[in-house]
Amino acid sequence: MAIQKKHGKGRLDKWYKLAKEKGYRARAAFKLIQLNKKYGFLEKSKVLLDLCAAPGSWCQVAAEAMPVNSIIIGVDLSPIKPIPKVITFQSDITTEKCRATIRGHLKTWKADTVLHDGAPNVGTAWVQDSFNQAELTLQAMRLACDFLIEGGTFVTKVFRSKDYNSLLWVFNQLFTKVEATKPPSSRNVSAEIFVVCRGYKAPKKLDPRFLDPKSVFAELADAAPNNEAKVYNPEIKKRKRGGYEEGDWTQFKELPASEFINTTDPIAILGQYNKLSFEQDKNGDVALAALDKLPETTDEIRVCCNDLKVLGRKEFKMLLRWRLRVREIFGFPSKKTAAKAAAAAEEEVAEAEPMDEELRIQEELQAIKDRENTKKKRERRKANEQKQKEIVRMQLNMTAPMDIGMEEAGPLGEGAMFSLKTVDQTDSLKRIAKGKMALLKEDEAKRDRDSGLGTSPESDDDSDEEEDRLERELDAMYEQYNSRKGERDSKYRAKRARAEHEDGEWQGLSADEQQDDDSEVLEEDSDEEEDEDDEDDEAAKKPLIHDLDNVPAGADGLSKRATRFFSQDIFKDVAGLISDDEGDEEEAEEQRAATEDAADIVELDAEDSDDGIPSLQEQKAMIKKMKQKQQKGGEEDGAKDFQVVKDTTKEDSDSESDWEEEDKRKNQKKPGELDIDIITAEAMTLAHELATGQKTKYDLMDDGFNKHALKDRDGLPEWFIEDESKHDKPQRPITKAAAQAIKEKTRALNARPIKKVREAKARKKFKAAQRLEKLKKKADILAADEGMTEKEKADSISKMKAKASKAAPRKPMRVVVARGVNRGVSGRPKGVKGRYKMVDARMRKEMRALKRIASKKKR
Numbered sequence: 001m002a003i004q005k006k007h008g009k010g011r012l013d014k015w016y017k018l019a020k021e022k023g024y025r026a027r028a029a030f031k032l033i034q035l036n037k038k039y040g041f042l043e044k045s046k047v048l049l050d051l052c053a054a055p056g057s058w059c060q061v062a063a064e065a066m067p068v069n070s071i072i073i074g075v076d077l078s079p080i081k082p083i084p085k086v087i088t089f090q091s092d093i094t095t096e097k098c099r100a101t102i103r104g105h106l107k108t109w110k111a112d113t114v115l116h117d118g119a120p121n122v123g124t125a126w127v128q129d130s131f132n133q134a135e136l137t138l139q140a141m142r143l144a145c146d147f148l149i150e151g152g153t154f155v156t157k158v159f160r161s162k163d164y165n166s167l168l169w170v171f172n173q174l175f176t177k178v179e180a181t182k183p184p185s186s187r188n189v190s191a192e193i194f195v196v197c198r199g200y201k202a203p204k205k206l207d208p209r210f211l212d213p214k215s216v217f218a219e220l221a222d223a224a225p226n227n228e229a230k231v232y233n234p235e236i237k238k239r240k241r242g243g244y245e246e247g248d249w250t251q252f253k254e255l256p257a258s259e260f261i262n263t264t265d266p267i268a269i270l271g272q273y274n275k276l277s278f279e280q281d282k283n284g285d286v287a288l289a290a291l292d293k294l295p296e297t298t299d300e301i302r303v304c305c306n307d308l309k310v311l312g313r314k315e316f317k318m319l320l321r322w323r324l325r326v327r328e329i330f331g332f333p334s335k336k337t338a339a340k341a342a343a344a345a346e347e348e349v350a351e352a353e354p355m356d357e358e359l360r361i362q363e364e365l366q367a368i369k370d371r372e373n374t375k376k377k378r379e380r381r382k383a384n385e386q387k388q389k390e391i392v393r394m395q396l397n398m399t400a401p402m403d404i405g406m407e408e409a410g411p412l413g414e415g416a417m418f419s420l421k422t423v424d425q426t427d428s429l430k431r432i433a434k435g436k437m438a439l440l441k442e443d444e445a446k447r448d449r450d451s452g453l454g455t456s457p458e459s460d461d462d463s464d465e466e467e468d469r470l471e472r473e474l475d476a477m478y479e480q481y482n483s484r485k486g487e488r489d490s491k492y493r494a495k496r497a498r499a500e501h502e503d504g505e506w507q508g509l510s511a512d513e514q515q516d517d518d519s520e521v522l523e524e525d526s527d528e529e530e531d532e533d534d535e536d537d538e539a540a541k542k543p544l545i546h547d548l549d550n551v552p553a554g555a556d557g558l559s560k561r562a563t564r565f566f567s568q569d570i571f572k573d574v575a576g577l578i579s580d581d582e583g584d585e586e587e588a589e590e591q592r593a594a595t596e597d598a599a600d601i602v603e604l605d606a607e608d609s610d611d612g613i614p615s616l617q618e619q620k621a622m623i624k625k626m627k628q629k630q631q632k633g634g635e636e637d638g639a640k641d642f643q644v645v646k647d648t649t650k651e652d653s654d655s656e657s658d659w660e661e662e663d664k665r666k667n668q669k670k671p672g673e674l675d676i677d678i679i680t681a682e683a684m685t686l687a688h689e690l691a692t693g694q695k696t697k698y699d700l701m702d703d704g705f706n707k708h709a710l711k712d713r714d715g716l717p718e719w720f721i722e723d724e725s726k727h728d729k730p731q732r733p734i735t736k737a738a739a740q741a742i743k744e745k746t747r748a749l750n751a752r753p754i755k756k757v758r759e760a761k762a763r764k765k766f767k768a769a770q771r772l773e774k775l776k777k778k779a780d781i782l783a784a785d786e787g788m789t790e791k792e793k794a795d796s797i798s799k800m801k802a803k804a805s806k807a808a809p810r811k812p813m814r815v816v817v818a819r820g821v822n823r824g825v826s827g828r829p830k831g832v833k834g835r836y837k838m839v840d841a842r843m844r845k846e847m848r849a850l851k852r853i854a855s856k857k858k859r
């Protein structure tokens with residue numbers, strides 16, 4: 001039976017064909033080629049371990065790319081056909097036997113790179129089917145940890161699943177750089193993604209939990225429910241995709257209201273339960289009965305307690321306030337009473353053991369100082385809160401900056417709320433990005449919650465303060481929610497940053513922004529932090545914020561912005577722009593002269609913006625200068641090498657190239673006008689978007705960075721390049737109007753006669769001119785003839801004119817029937833001169849019949 005080829009998912013795609021053509025055993029080879037192109041780990045490796053290597057295309061690629069005499073070991077459940085320069089064996093990578101075999105092959109060597117492209121369910125040992133991909137990856141990493149050299153690279157395939165983040169977290173603990181990427185040859189429909197982990201930390205002792213699937217994958221699944229969010233932000237309801245919580249199969253949860261009063265964690269109750277009930281049997285809980293009778297337990301409170309799940313922020317606050325009041329009535333320890341008790345105890349101690357006079361004064365002073373400090377702190381906090389509120393009001397155009405004294409310090413001034421002072425070092429920023437801040441905040445929040453809502457004796461003291469705090473937290477959470485919502489959209493974020501940038505006020509990323517950007521990187525343990533490598537230390541010393549204003553102007557007189565722009569690599573070879581320090585003196589002198597002229601123009605508006613890109617005027621000025629210089633240079637060079645001669649061919653063809661002349665005249669640009677012709681609908685759409693301000697130059701720059709930007713086509717076959725060229729560009733939008741405009745333009749172009757017709761017309765014109773010339777000469781001779789009367793002369797001239805203007809009669813078309821010797825003849829049939837038309841007998845008959853019918857109808 002013929003082997004049936006798989007066509008699902010477009011299995012036989014271009015990568016498949018290319019793999020066949022290049023002799024790779026699987027299309028997967030290109031994934032490794034592309035990963036290596038990006039990260040370049042193969043060329044640097046001398047020892048490589050390929051886990052799950054069958055059929056062996058990765059080994060083939062490794063053998064090609066790694067230095068000669070490298071050691072390559074491939075292992076798989078399935079057998080691997082021998083590959084030159086590669087050691088292969090059949091084994092299960094999750095077994096001890098496999099580890100021992102690898103050790104036997106490697107001896108004392110360590111691997112520079114470990115590859116893993118394993119996928120369960122595809123091997124021959126179906127016992128392994130239950131093993132899921134994430135666990136297999138963890139097993140592969142276990143082997144990597146055993147055999148990798150310090151600083152080594154581990155490349156693994158991972159599937160985007162719920163375990164993905166857990167795996168990334170583990171990778172981050174063990175490697176200094178972890179990046180996830182999807183090479184172009186990986187099918188878009190596949191959930192696979194490749195993680196390249198570089199810089200193996202090679203810890204002396206590895207916590208076994210890192211490699212234990214149970215602890216790695218369980219950790220995140222059992223995250224504590226965020227009751228605070230439920231209570232403080234009840235409007236945002238998250239669906240629980242996992243269904244019921246483990247071991248808790250009841251949907252509706254009820255609790256006696258007295259428990260809510262007693263509890264030390266009211267937030268948890270409000271977040272978890274559906275109802276706080278006042279109902280009970282006779283002789284039930286006395287506290288609940290008393291609570292039921294209290295005047296504070298109003299009808300409103302009862303209604304709220306009846307269904308906690310429908311409550312909003314306001315109602316939750318009301319319940320919390322009610323709890324505090326009831327606790328006071330019931331005589332629960334509060335902040336005030338606890339403070340009093342503490343003071344009394346202190347006094348008692350003081351009485352019992354009278355202090356030395358000096359010590360006492362000192363302590364008193366200290367106490368006064370402490371009191372003052374706390375008072376100041378409170379005031380500062382209040383002022384800050386006030387300021388924040390004012391800022392929000394200002395953003396809503398409700399107040400002016402002077403109302404809150406912002407005109408002096410500015411929003412980033414000293415002591416300002418959004419000052420970047422705290423994150424001006426890369427390490428601080430990294431810490432924040434890695435989630436330290438989040439942990440800290442969470443801890444603080446937890447502490448606040450514990451102390452603020454009843455756990456500590458202080459908490460119940462001052463209900464006003466409590467309310468204030470609640471209010472603040474609720475406001476802050478709402479603010480956070482709003483800003484997160486906006487910032488989740490990267491486009492919005494980029495736009496906002498750009499807007500700030502353009503205003504010249506943007507001074508880096510805020511901690512929050514950075515945190516959001518790196519949200520995929522999980523928090524690190526503080527112990528691990530100490531393990532940060534030298535590279536990080538070095539980076540930490542580098543300041544994060546550079547003062548762009550203090551960058552000195554270029555020595556060549558260009559503005560800072562222009563200097564930075566023209567110092568890019570692409571301008572390296574352009575003479576006359578930026579002189580090379582090491583270049584020869586004369587050349588530098590010449591170039592300086594040219595750039596100085598350009599700088600005069602460029603300097604005008606370059607000063608006030610610092611985005612590193614010259615404005616359009618600057619660029620135009622530079623281009624103009626460059627052109628002038630090139631022209632000048634060209635003329636000079638030309639004068640040296642060539643002799644300028646008159647173009648005689650031009651004269652001859654003058655009459656024939658009238659069309660071209662006309663075209664040129666039409667297309668001639670005014671001085672300073674750019675030579676741009678919009679010929680595609682995409683370009684037209686883009687031009688329109690630019691003109692109407694829907695797109696900016698920054699958007700264009702952003703668009704330039706896409707997955708097609710850095711494609712290399714060296715060594716690829718023609719058919720592949722041809723196929724690629726159809727799809728390897730970003731799909732730009734086209735508007736209906738732009739497409740229509742281009743259609744019109746093409747139609748107008750098509751309406752113009754083609755070159756041959758133009759030439760024929762020109763020839764005709766030329767001949768007519770010749771005839772006219774002849775006629776003129778004859779007319780002159782006639783006019784000079786003295787034997788003719790004036791009338792005779794006039795008649796002869798008009799006859800000559802009529803004759804000249806009369807077109808030569810067209811020779812009739814000859815119809816040649818494709819029969820006999822003429823059957824199947826291509827080109828002119830033998831013995832036929834002049835215009836002809838080949839017809840077959842049937843066609844001639846049909847044409848005659850048609851004529852007959854037409855003439856009959858006329859009659």
Ligand SMILES: C[S@@+](CC[C@H](N)C(=O)[O-])C[C@H]1O[C@@H](n2cnc3c(N)ncnc32)[C@H](O)[C@@H]1O
Nearest residue numbers: 052054055056057058077092093117118119123
């Ligand atoms: C996608 S293929 C690898 C392709 C390979 N990278 C190449 O370039 O040819 C996945 C391989 O993982 C192997 N595999 C799955 N579970 C394994 C295990 N527990 N031990 C060893 N190999 C395993 C399968 O046998 C299969 O050959």
